[in-house]
């Protein structure tokens with residue numbers, strides 16, 4: 001998998017999503033399909049995106065008992081997308097079951113599996129006051145990432161601000177996927193742990209929705225994000 005930016009297709013219908021991609025000439029770009037569109041349009045939409053050559057992150061964030069997650073992943077495996085995810089808070093056994101479900105269907109060719117550590121919409125305050133987790137965010141994210149690695153997963157979702165710690169703890173090949181990305185001066189909206197593409201030097205993949213999809217010029221916004229991110233890449237790796 002080449003590092004890239006997944007555009008979050010958080011639209012109401014497949015027609016809206018496809019029009020967005022066509023009108024902005026975003027051909028074959030990596031896309032993320034989440035609950036909003038998948039619940040409405042289902043597997044046939046995934047198939048049509050694949051036929052158009054888009055790499056796909058199917059973001060359904062499974063979180064249930066291990067047996068249910070195992071069978072759900074068996075169903076999702078047959079869609080043969082690039083990336084699927086679960087919530088790490090489902091625990092070690094659930095994550096192992098998710099991986100088994102994928103591999104029992106597709107073997108080593110299965111979709112890559114990643115776990116959400118803590119949502120980028122969760123602040124330190126919410127972590128401690130609502131979720132009653134009394135450890136700093138970066139420690140929680142690190143230990144969920146280590147648990148995901150122990151379960152045999154390929155990587156995790158976190159904010160940009162924990163990506164370096166994850167790489168240090170789990171190794172360079174453990175994949176870091178970071179949403180909560182905003183171009184400079186864009187509104188934060190419901191996100192809490194945001195960063196610009198330029199700050200994302202330890203991310204293997206970025207996920208960007210509204211900064212691109214609601215931009216006046218989405219293609220330009222996408223290219224701008226890639227440029228800022230890759231610039232940072234060059235500075236840190238050479």
Ligand SMILES: O=C(O)c1cc(=O)[nH]c(=O)n1[C@@H]1O[C@H](COP(=O)(O)O)[C@@H](O)[C@H]1O
Pocket residue numbers: 008010032034059061085116118119120121157158179180181191207208209210211
């Ligand atoms: O798993 C995800 O993709 C995800 C995890 C997370 O912690 N935060 C997060 O924002 N996301 C997704 O990433 C996208 C971010 O959208 P924007 O805030 O519009 O850029 C949404 O589709 C979210 O569902």
